[in-house]
Amino acid sequence: MSSGYTVFDGSATVARRRTTTEQRILEAAAAALVGGTRFSDLTVETVLELAGVSRSSFYKFFADKAALVQRLAEPSIGEAAQASTDWWHGTPASSWRGLAATVARMLTIGRANSDLWQAYFDAAAADPDVDEALRGAMESHAEMVAQRISALQEEELATSELQPIHLARFMIRTTLTSLVDHLQHGDRDADEAITRTLGRSLWFGVFGH
């Protein structure tokens, strides 16, 4: 499985049984998605069959298939967000090439998890709760980025012509939609051109003046 998904393995027996059932469900759903099943075609029934668990066990762990897909995608989305956090807490003003490298790292994570990411965005489009969770995660990341931009404005490194929170939201949404679009429709040969375009353009949006 290329999802990179891991779950906590409890040491108590009851906790272990629970974790194992939960993990089997997660792995079955990931296998179906990686095998080409779209979120809209994924059913709880298919997951039950693949995992060999009962319906009542499923609902002990997940409210519905959208919640399941959200759990599957969150670790790798979190990993991509961490790459952004690391860059912002380093020396972001030094060069656009650092941002391009960070975007390239995100693309690598996204490609290793592209079916899960696609299913997560499909789930968000179909389910208001998942959409709210995704928007909440983006907004909390935007708040961190906005704080860094404010600090860089005080050092007169970042442009003072834009409000940090709007610039932060713009950068996050643009990075995410560009990467997802490229993973879905783009050509792998264009990886370098895409990450360079994204990294350089976004960098000059903050540090160009």
Add this chain to the structure above:
Amino acid sequence: MSSGYTVFDGSATVARRRTTTEQRILEAAAAALVGGTRFSDLTVETVLELAGVSRSSFYKFFADKAALVQRLAEPSIGEAAQASTDWWHGTPASSWRGLAATVARMLTIGRANSDLWQAYFDAAAADPDVDEALRGAMESHAEMVAQRISALQEEELATSELQPIHLARFMIRTTLTSLVDHLQHGDRDADEAITRTLGRSLWFGVFGH
């Protein structure tokens, strides 16, 4: 109707009858969408009832509801694309404020047609033919923009560190997804901050060095 949709009014009687039926179908669909019906809930039956036309008449003009929605949205999408074309053929290098003003103009067009735009993007997500048409329109606009960027590179005004076609696609996709996201989820009070952020950031991505 705020769709801004107009159709050619033929002068021959047969042409006029045809145009009138077609126009009634278009206006009925536009009214349903502007009245809050989502693309997924729009049915050909509803449109037939509202327009007072027969099923066979409908299929004389439109292959399906996706084709109908595409026809409804294209004029205003074309108007927004024209605002971009005008800016690129003016003096784009002079200031980021010109691009912010152009984005503001697109937002005004988008807001007057937001239900049609939303339905069009929903149709593209649901129907591969509409998706291909939308991508084709974006690609042909990108080719025009890339030509202008090439010319501006030769004048040493635009950055030479990026390939024009990748930069053009990035700008177009970013503008469209940002505006659609703002129309769907954003606050009208943020209009000025959004168009300023978008215009300034994208401008520095091309002209910053």
